[in-house]
Amino acid sequence: MELSARNKIRGTITEVKIGSVMAKVAVKIADGTIISSMITIDSVEDMNLKVGDEVFAIVKSTEVMIGK
Amino acid sequence: MELSARNKIRGTITEVKIGSVMAKVAVKIADGTIISSMITIDSVEDMNLKVGDEVFAIVKSTEVMIGK
Amino acid sequence: MELSARNKIRGTITEVKIGSVMAKVAVKIADGTIISSMITIDSVEDMNLKVGDEVFAIVKSTEVMIGK
Amino acid sequence: MELSARNKIRGTITEVKIGSVMAKVAVKIADGTIISSMITIDSVEDMNLKVGDEVFAIVKSTEVMIGK
Amino acid sequence: MELSARNKIRGTITEVKIGSVMAKVAVKIADGTIISSMITIDSVEDMNLKVGDEVFAIVKSTEVMIGK
Amino acid sequence: MELSARNKIRGTITEVKIGSVMAKVAVKIADGTIISSMITIDSVEDMNLKVGDEVFAIVKSTEVMIGK
Numbered sequence: 001m002e003l004s005a006r007n008k009i010r011g012t013i014t015e016v017k018i019g020s021v022m023a024k025v026a027v028k029i030a031d032g033t034i035i036s037s038m039i040t041i042d043s044v045e046d047m048n049l050k051v052g053d054e055v056f057a058i059v060k061s062t063e064v065m066i067g068k
Numbered sequence: 069m070e071l072s073a074r075n076k077i078r079g080t081i082t083e084v085k086i087g088s089v090m091a092k093v094a095v096k097i098a099d100g101t102i103i104s105s106m107i108t109i110d111s112v113e114d115m116n117l118k119v120g121d122e123v124f125a126i127v128k129s130t131e132v133m134i135g136k
Numbered sequence: 137m138e139l140s141a142r143n144k145i146r147g148t149i150t151e152v153k154i155g156s157v158m159a160k161v162a163v164k165i166a167d168g169t170i171i172s173s174m175i176t177i178d179s180v181e182d183m184n185l186k187v188g189d190e191v192f193a194i195v196k197s198t199e200v201m202i203g204k
Numbered sequence: 205m206e207l208s209a210r211n212k213i214r215g216t217i218t219e220v221k222i223g224s225v226m227a228k229v230a231v232k233i234a235d236g237t238i239i240s241s242m243i244t245i246d247s248v249e250d251m252n253l254k255v256g257d258e259v260f261a262i263v264k265s266t267e268v269m270i271g272k
Numbered sequence: 273m274e275l276s277a278r279n280k281i282r283g284t285i286t287e288v289k290i291g292s293v294m295a296k297v298a299v300k301i302a303d304g305t306i307i308s309s310m311i312t313i314d315s316v317e318d319m320n321l322k323v324g325d326e327v328f329a330i331v332k333s334t335e336v337m338i339g340k
Numbered sequence: 341m342e343l344s345a346r347n348k349i350r351g352t353i354t355e356v357k358i359g360s361v362m363a364k365v366a367v368k369i370a371d372g373t374i375i376s377s378m379i380t381i382d383s384v385e386d387m388n389l390k391v392g393d394e395v396f397a398i399v400k401s402t403e404v405m406i407g408k
Contacts, residue, residue, distance in 0.1 A: 001139075001192070001271045001272065002183055002271065002272050003135075003137075003139065003194070003269060003270075003271050004175045004176075004179035004180075004183060004270040005133070005269050006178060007101075007103050007104055008101075008135065009077075009097070009099075009103075017361055018360075018361075019223065019224065019360030019361035019362065020222075020223030020226075020359065020360045021221055021222075021223035021226050021227060021228045021242065022226050022242065022360075022362050023361060024129070024361045024380065024382075025134055027134070029077070029097075029099065030097075030098055030099030031077075031078070031098030031099060033075075033076075033077055035075050035077075035127075035132060036074040036075060036129040036132065036382065037129060037132035037133065037134055037140075038129045038130045038132070038361065038362065038380065039133065039134060039140045039196075039197075040140070040142060040197050040240065042142060042240065043134070043140035043141075043142060047134070047136055047138055047140060049134060049136065053136060054136075055134050055135060055136045056135040056136075056137070057132050057133075058132070058133040058135045058139070059127050059131055059132055059133070060131070060175075060267070060269055061092070061105060061175075061176050062174070062266045062267075062400075062402045063127055063128070063131035063400070063402075064103060064104065064105035064125050064126070064127055065073070065105065065107065065125075065126040065343060065344045065400055066093055066095070066105055066107060066111070066117060066123050066124070066125065066126065066344040067071075067076065067123060067124040067126045067341045067342065067343050067344070068115050068117065068121060068122075068341065068342050069341070069343075069396070070339065070340050070387055071337060071338075071339050071341075071343065072338040072339070072377075072379045072380075072383035072384075072387060073337050073383075074380060074382060074383060086156075086157075087155065087156030087157035087291065087292065088155065088156045088290075088291030088292045088294075089291035089294050089295060089296045089310065090158050090291065090294050090310065091157060092157045092178075104178065105344075106157065106176065106402070107344045107400075107401075108296065108308065108310065108346060108401050110296075110308065110346060111344035111345075111346060112344075115342055115344060124341070126343070128335070128337055128379075129379075129380050130198045130334045130335075130378070133139060133140045133196055134139075134140040135137045135138065135139050135140070141269070142240040143237075143240055144237075145213075145235075145237055146235070153293055154292075154293075155291065155292030155293035156292045158292075158293050158294050159293060160265070160293045160312065160314075161270055163270070165213070165233075165235065166233075166234055166235030167213075167214070167233065167234030167235060169212075169213055171211050171213075171263075171268060172210040172211055172265040172268065172312065172314065173265060173268035173269065173270055174265045174266045174268070174293065174294065174312065175268075179270070183270070185270060189272060190272075191270050191271060191272045192270070192271040192272075193268050193269075193270065194268070194270070194271045195239075195263050195267055195268055195269070196267070197228070197240040197241055197242045198242045198334045199263055199264070199267035199332070199334075200239060200240065200241035200242070200243075200261050200263055201209070201241065201243065201261075201262040201263070201275060201276045201277050201332055202229055202231070202241055202243060202247070202251070202253060202260070202261065202262065202275075203207075203212065203259060203260040203274065203275050203276070204251050204253065204257060204260075204273065205273075205275075205328070205407045205408065206319055206407065207273075207275065207330070207405060207406075207407050208309075208311045208312075208315035208319060208405045208406040208407070209315075209405050210312060210314060210315060223359065223360065224359030224360045224362075225357055225358075225359035225362050225364045225378065226359065226378065241276075242334070243276045243332075243333075244276070244333050244364065244376065244378065246278060246364075246376065247276035247277075247278060248276075251274055251276060264311075264403070265311075265312050266310070266403075275407075277405070278376040279373075279376055280373075280407065281349075281369070281371075281373055281375075282371070282373075296401070297406055299406070301349070301369075301370075301371065302370055302371030303349075303369065303370030303371060305347075305348075305349055305350075307347050307349075307399075307404060308346040308347055308401040308404065309401060309404035309405065309406055310402045310404070311404075311405065311406060319406070321408065326408075327406050327408045328407040328408075329404050329405075329406065330404070330405040330406070330407045331375075331399050331403055331404055331405070332403070333376040333377055333378045334378045335403035336375060336376065336377035336378070336379075336397050336398070337377065337379065337397075337398040338365055338367070338383070338387070338389060338395050338396070338397065338398070339343075339348065339395060339398045340387050340389065340393060340394075340395045340396075
């Protein structure tokens with residue numbers, strides 16, 4: 001399935017921290033920046049996300065701000 | 069001012085397209101990925117955003133999805 | 137690619153309205169409700185979205201409110 | 205009060221899971237799809253949300269992606 | 273209808289600017305701050321929003337960042 | 341750093357509640373309204389957010405709805 005969200009940044013999971021209903025997934029991208037993602041624990045389980053997985057951090061364009 | 073949004077990815081503006089009330093700002097990051105941002109034309113004008121500017125694409129963690 | 141966003145509602149595109157940088161895509165779901173989506177015109181063009189297409193309206197769980 | 209958010213999908217709560225500060229509320233809509241919503245535990249308590257409640261899952265148009 | 277979004281800030285509309293598919297609605301709140309809202313032109317028309325209207329600017333808690 | 345997010349409302353932190361991965365930060369603004377923010381516990385720790393801090397509640401325009 002193709003997705004309208006335009007931003008897909010390739011990286012590797014460096015941390016998965018399971019909370020009560022939400023989980024933190026950290027993804028290291030090419031320039032070394034760590035991307036922090038907060039998703040449901042349901043998705044972490046269904047997708048079997050774990051440290052070392054090659055994934056994409058995906059963001060809808062309307063959610064991206066610019067800092068200068 | 070320090071900001072709680074955890075994701076700040078450094079890059080260079082490669083395109084600014086002004087719409088009627090919204091504008092598209094494209095930012096090229098280190099690995100060559102283009103990040104697409106949709107912000108108000110008011111912010112583009114106030115910040116004087118233009119092609120070649122060194123900026124950060126900023127995203128709140130709750131807005132980041134994972135694709136695998 | 138599997139996506140962490142948990143909400144994927146099947147429907148048919150009933151309207152595509154191209155704006156200056158954003159576009160409106162309306163999707164009719166099973167119970168007749170029309171889902172309104174605002175995405176970039178870039179995505180509408182890349183995905184060649186048009187009236188009659190079978191698609192999914194996709195929403196991250198943190199973006200869903202409850203009304204009672 | 206009328207709300208600008210255009211997407212209001214009718215359904216029935218099938219699960220409420222209380223976390224530490226966030227809660228998961230699952231809503232079954234007409235076609236059987238389960239909508240997952242992550243809201244504050246404060247809202248779950250104030251609105252007294254519980255399994256069986258007839259509610260609306262509400263989403264702002266700018267938060268809806270399209271998958272094809 | 274009661275809404276789970278916890279942040280409802282009272283104010284007066286000071287500007288409505290209609291774009292191609294999106295519209296900007298500016299709301300002046302008690303301390304003089306102008307809140308900028310980007311919603312669909314469909315909502316502006318359906319709700320007949322105009323300068324001088326007493327309204328609420330409404331934001332889901334997961335969308336609020338902190339700056340210090 | 342200047343930020344494209346247009347809405348910055350000044351206030352004082354009245355509550356910090358640490359969850360498992362997310363935290364609730366409540367901010368009282370000039371008219372007495374309490375703004376509820378859900379951010380990562382990582383940000384609360386890095387910014388050392390605590391009751392009594394003078395802060396800004398910051399919201400991207402595309403995240404603001406209107407109620408009338």
